[in-house]
Amino acid sequence: MIPMKISREEKVKILERIKTYFEEERSETIGDLAAEELLDVVARELGPHIYNRAIYDARQMVIERFAQLDEDLYTLERPTRTR
Numbered sequence: 001m002i003p004m005k006i007s008r009e010e011k012v013k014i015l016e017r018i019k020t021y022f023e024e025e026r027s028e029t030i031g032d033l034a035a036e037e038l039l040d041v042v043a044r045e046l047g048p049h050i051y052n053r054a055i056y057d058a059r060q061m062v063i064e065r066f067a068q069l070d071e072d073l074y075t076l077e078r079p080t081r082t083r
Contacts, residue, residue: 004043014039 006014018035022028030038 004047011036011039 015032015035018038019030019032022030022035
């Protein structure tokens with residue numbers, strides 16, 4: 001799988017959220033390195049599962065939309081005379 005690419009600004013925000021979570025929810029203080037290592041592990045271990053689920057959900061949505069589009073196209077058909 002292609003590694004997830006996030007901007008430096010996004011990464012800084014995510015790391016701050018991780019550190020805030022540990023501080024508020026666990027009453028633990030972690031540094032930048034620990035937060036970055038945790039982010040890397042989560043991205044590596046959970047990222048593919050989350051990505052695959054997103055692809056599955058998108059696929060289902062596309063299937064539903066095409067089914068609706070197919071129905072809409074049938075409603076546009078004009079009657080024809082048969083002899």
